Amino acid sequence: MAVPRELRQISDAVWELPVSWKPGMRVPARLYGTRDLVEHFDDGVFEQAANVATLPGIQKYSFCMPDGHWGYGFPIGGVAAFDPDEGVISPGGIGFDINCGMRLVATNLTCGEVEPHLHRLVDRLFERIPSGVGSTGFVRLDEDEFLDVVEQGSRWCLRNGYALPEDLELTEEQGCMEGADAAKVSHKAVQRGHNQIGTLGSGNHYLEIQVARKENIFNPGLARAFGITMPDQVVVMYHCGSRGFGHQVATDYLHVLLDVMERVYGIRIIDRELACAPFRSPQGQDYFSAMKCAVNMSFANRQVILHRVREVFSDVFGKSPDDLGIRQVYDVTHNTAKLEEHVIDGRRRRVLIHRKGSTRAFGPGMEGIPERYKPFGQPVIIGGSMETGSYLLAGVESGDQTFYSTAHGSGRVMSRHSARKKYQGKNLVREMQFRGIYVRTASLRGLAEEAGGAYKDIDAVARASELAGISTPVVRLTPIGNIKG
Amino acid sequence: MPYTYLEEIAIADAAFEARADTREGLFVEAGDALVNVMVEDLKSVRPLVRRSFHAQAEDLERLLFEYLQQFIFFKDAEQLLLRVSKVAITEESGMLELTAEAAGEKIDPKRHDLNADVKAVTLHRFRVRHEPGGWTAVVVLDI
Numbered sequence: 001m002a003v004p005r006e007l008r009q010i011s012d013a014v015w016e017l018p019v020s021w022k023p024g025m026r027v028p029a030r031l032y033g034t035r036d037l038v039e040h041f042d043d044g045v046f047e048q049a050a051n052v053a054t055l056p057g058i059q060k061y062s063f064c065m066p067d068g069h070w071g072y073g074f075p076i077g078g079v080a081a082f083d084p085d086e087g088v089i090s091p092g093g094i095g096f097d098i099n100c101g102m103r104l105v106a107t108n109l110t111c112g113e114v115e116p117h118l119h120r121l122v123d124r125l126f127e128r129i130p131s132g133v134g135s136t137g138f139v140r141l142d143e144d145e146f147l148d149v150v151e152q153g154s155r156w157c158l159r160n161g162y163a164l165p166e167d168l169e170l171t172e173e174q175g176c177m178e179g180a181d182a183a184k185v186s187h188k189a190v191q192r193g194h195n196q197i198g199t200l201g202s203g204n205h206y207l208e209i210q211v212a213r214k215e216n217i218f219n220p221g222l223a224r225a226f227g228i229t230m231p232d233q234v235v236v237m238y239h240c241g242s243r244g245f246g247h248q249v250a251t252d253y254l255h256v257l258l259d260v261m262e263r264v265y266g267i268r269i270i271d272r273e274l275a276c277a278p279f280r281s282p283q284g285q286d287y288f289s290a291m292k293c294a295v296n297m298s299f300a301n302r303q304v305i306l307h308r309v310r311e312v313f314s315d316v317f318g319k320s321p322d323d324l325g326i327r328q329v330y331d332v333t334h335n336t337a338k339l340e341e342h343v344i345d346g347r348r349r350r351v352l353i354h355r356k357g358s359t360r361a362f363g364p365g366m367e368g369i370p371e372r373y374k375p376f377g378q379p380v381i382i383g384g385s386m387e388t389g390s391y392l393l394a395g396v397e398s399g400d401q402t403f404y405s406t407a408h409g410s411g412r413v414m415s416r417h418s419a420r421k422k423y424q425g426k427n428l429v430r431e432m433q434f435r436g437i438y439v440r441t442a443s444l445r446g447l448a449e450e451a452g453g454a455y456k457d458i459d460a461v462a463r464a465s466e467l468a469g470i471s472t473p474v475v476r477l478t479p480i481g482n483i484k485g
Numbered sequence: 486m487p488y489t490y491l492e493e494i495a496i497a498d499a500a501f502e503a504r505a506d507t508r509e510g511l512f513v514e515a516g517d518a519l520v521n522v523m524v525e526d527l528k529s530v531r532p533l534v535r536r537s538f539h540a541q542a543e544d545l546e547r548l549l550f551e552y553l554q555q556f557i558f559f560k561d562a563e564q565l566l567l568r569v570s571k572v573a574i575t576e577e578s579g580m581l582e583l584t585a586e587a588a589g590e591k592i593d594p595k596r597h598d599l600n601a602d603v604k605a606v607t608l609h610r611f612r613v614r615h616e617p618g619g620w621t622a623v624v625v626l627d628i
Contacts, residue, residue, distance in 0.1 A: 042496065070496060072607050072627065096605040096627045133523045133602045134564040134592035192561035202602035203628045204497075244561030247604040247627070251554065254608065272608040415496040416601070416628065443599045445525065485602070 003039055004046050007031075013066070013468035014401075017050055024054040024270070025062075032402070033066040033464045037456065040413065044070030045077075051270045052080050056278075057087020059344055059351055063402050065358050066464035067382075067411030067456060071095070073273035076357035079405040082279060084339065084352050088267065089284045090276035091257065091291075093354030095335035096250045098291055099298035100205075100241030101172075102332050102359075102381040102408075104392060105309060106227040108325025109234045109317070111211045111480065117316050121209065122438050122481040124312045129207060129305055130199045131485035132442025137198030139304055146194035147182040150245070153296030157303040167303060169370050171331040172360065175299040177338075180292035185245075186252050189290075193245025193297060198304040200240045202446055202485035204409075206386060207238035207305070209481035216476035222394050223475050225376045227329050235477060236309055237390055239383045239409075240301060240485075241335070246294035253287040279352055288337065295336055302331055329392070330370075330379035332359050334408045340368075342403050353403050361395035361406040361471045369395075380471050382462065383409045386439070386484065387432060387452030390477045391462045398469035406471040407461050414454040423451040432482075441484040450484060488518035491623070494610060499601070500625040504618075508545065509572040511613070511620040512552055512585065516569045519556050519606075522626060523566065525598040530566045532588035538569070540583040546613045548574070548581045549622060553606045555587075560603070564592045601628045 008016045013034050019025040029049035031038055045068045052074050053062035059081040068077030073092020082088055114121065130137060139162075141149065149156045154175025157163040168175045200207060214231035217223050228235070242249075257275040260283050261267045267276060277284040306328065310321035317324055337354045344351070353360075362369050362378040369378040377395040384390045388410070395404060414422070425444025428451055432439050441447040465471045487504050494500040501518040505511040521527055536559060540551035552572075559565040567589035575582050592599070605627040613622045 072609050072625075076497070096607075132594065133599045134560050134566075136564065188558060188562075192558060196561065203604070244557075244604075247557075251605050258608075272611075412497045415492055416499060417490060417492045442594065443601070445600050449601065 002043060011468070013464045017046060022050040025050055027053050027058050027061050029053050029064070030061040031064045031068065032468050032470065034460065034467065037066050037460055037464055041068060042070050045075045048075040049078065051274060052078055052093070054270060055088055055090065055274065055276060056267060057083040059083060063405065065405065065407040066461045067407040067409050069411045071356065073271060074354065074356045077407065077411065078356045079354065079358045079402060081342065081351040081353050081403050084279050084350060087279055087352060088276035089279045089288055089337055089352060090274055090354065091250050091253050091287065092273045092275060093356050094250070094291060094337050095356045096247045097241040098246035098250060098294035098335050099333045100335050101298060101302065102237065102239050102383055103302045103306065104329040104381045105236040105306060106325065106327050106329050107234050107313065110230065111232040111234055114209065114234045118209070118438055118481055121312065121316050122440055122483060124316060125207060125309070126440035126483045128308045128312055129483065131483060132202050135199045136195040137304065139197045141194050141197065143190050143194050146190055149197065149300050150185065150293035150297045151180045151182050152176055153299040154303045157300050162304050162307040167306060167328045170328045171299060172333050175303060177292040177295045179289060180296050181289035182293055184286045184290040185249055185293050189245050189248035189252065192248045193243055196243040196245065197301050198308060199243060200485045201243055202442065204450060205240045205485045207236065207483045208386070208479045210235050210237055210390065210477035210479050212475045212477055216478065219472065219474045222376055225373065226379050226392060226474060227327055228392065228475050237381065237383065237477065238302065238305060242294040242298035243301065245297045249290045249294045253290060256283055257287065291337060295333065299331070330381065332381050334359060343400065355405055357408050358405045359408045360404060361399050362404050363395045363397040363399050380406055382407055384458030385410055385452040385455040386450055386479060386482045387437070388458050389479060391458065391473055392475045392477065393462065393465065393471040393473050396469060396472050399471065402470050406465045410455040410458040410461055412454055413456050416449040419449045419451055419454040420445055422453065423448040437479050437482060439482045439484060447484055487514040495625045498626055498628045500623070503622045504620065506619045508620050509574060511622055512549060512572040513569050515549060515553060515622050515624060516556055519553055519603060519626060520566055520568060522603055523560065523600055525600055527568060529597050530568055530589050533590040534565065534588065536565070536567060536587045538583065538585040538587055542581050543579065545581060546611060548583055549613055550606055550611065552583055552585065553624065557603055557605065565589050566592055566597065603628060
């Protein structure tokens with residue numbers, strides 16, 4: 001991989017590509033990562049971060065997080081803020097899987113208490129939370145009811161017995177982005193998604209049983225504040241999104257915006273996947289409203305899955321979810337655009353932040369995080385590969401440098417095709433079992449594509465985020481059970 | 486094989502190049518290439534139910550895009566894996582119109598050896614070419 005010669009090191013884990021690197025760049029691109037991570041970025045990361053820097057209304061920098069890799073339009077790990085009056089909104093800055101995100105749920109069980117029941121637990125979760133190609137959920141909704149879900153997100157779940165009030169409090173945006181308008185989504189999107197609530201999907205989506213081992217609790221104070229209170233505590237972490245509904249919203253609006261971008265608004269772009277429209281334009285606003293529907297569908301999806309997790313744990317351990325201490329730690333979104341207030345050049349301004357494969361990481365005291373976490377900063381959940389582990393981190397004050405954004409996962413380094421050639425699903429299941437991780441999967445080949453070796457080193461990603469001052473590691477979580485789409 | 490998967494275009498996803506003598510044949514191959522990302526053995530998809538695809542576009546690339554979207558649509562909306570055996574493309578006052586007859590069956594994890602779900606057809610490097618040797622298309626799918 002060739003690192004551009006013009007790439008300048010700003011600090012230990014921050015690098016900059018100047019505007020002179022590519023014609024049309026309005027701001028420099030800033031890439032986050034240690035030297036080793038940045039040297040291993042694929043070429044697409046530099047190209048795409050620079051392409052984003054050419055978009056109208058971009059503020060300060062086009063960012064890429066330490067887990068960055070090549071994406072469509074924006075790189076995965078791309079973050080950019082736009083002036084809402086002069087800037088654009090771009091589906092390519094959000095991704096096809098709108099509000100793909102992570103949820104972390106604590107229990108009061110220890111690894112020793114769970115291990116004797118682990119196979120039954122994982123088997124039951126695998127049965128009760130459908131995954132893989134074409135899977136449908138247990139919540140049967142007609143299309144009209146589904147429109148309520150996409151406008152109300154987790155609030156719909158609360159009204160229908162799939163949530164506790166506390167779950168909503170502990171979800172980004174409290175599980176519902178205001179301003180979602182179902183009139184702005186296509187019938188096709190509704191048809192694709194209305195039967196998919198409560199399903200994991202496939203690809204890199206998963207649910208894991210994990211353990212907070214004593215030696216991996218780096219910040220006991222923050223860990224306690226977030227509900228990780230004892231060594232070997234068992235938690236559940238999962239990663240999924242807005243399923244076919246969100247994918248269709250993204251696809252629909254990619255074309256709507258492509259059709260008007262140059263013809264109506266005179267915007268020329270480098271890459272079709274960067275299709276965009278002025279944020280204040282009718283098409284820009286329509287997409288924003290439709291995107292919020294997909295954000296809400298995804299919150300509802302993860303909420304219904306939590307309901308299933310509670311049921312399964314309760315069945316397997318013969319105790320109520322409350323007695324098992326099943327409590328949501330937090331739910332974070334990855335692929336969104338949001339209006340947020342940030343200080344830019346000394347002035348507090350409202351900007352439209354695109355985060356694609358990046359987690360919001362608000363620092364202590366900021367509005368928008370649950371009251372109980374305010375003194376500590378926002379919990380950040382970073383999912384690693386299924387073999388290695390994941391992290392719980394916290395947002396920090398110095399996160400203002402990236403508009404309070406950090407990494408979201410480990411980031412792929414090996415193509416799916418190469419991973420399938422290198423790893424065999426069956427062997428992987430055996431090897432993981434040998435190392436104490438029990439896996440159930442909808443597809444053995446899909447499993448091989450997700451092998452640990454196909455991803456960057458999650459520890460390096462977490463370290464880089466700390467070194468750069470955009471989030472601080474709290475606990476490293478080790479998998480013992482995994483269900484994989 | 487009339488389509489091959491391209492390894493390093495999209496590390497997190499899947500990409501293919503399809504080839505055929507005619508543009509109609511190209512569409513048939515491209516549809517199979519997409520469905521083959523989701524199910525390992527296309528022969529395991531029995532033609533038990535039928536669906537008709539209709540699409541309209543100003544150019545052939547957009548037409549192929551719309552056509553490929555339909556496989557993804559039916560996979561989610563009706564949990565169907567479909568294969569197309571015949572495509573007809575006509576042109577009327579500058580618009581291309583496509584009709585295709587698709588046949589397949591409901592996804593059954595017991596019978597179908599499933600791989601990764603296809604979320605979307607992307608426009609990254611998307612192209613359709615007519616060259617002396619025939620028609621080719623390059624498509625990158627989001628997984």
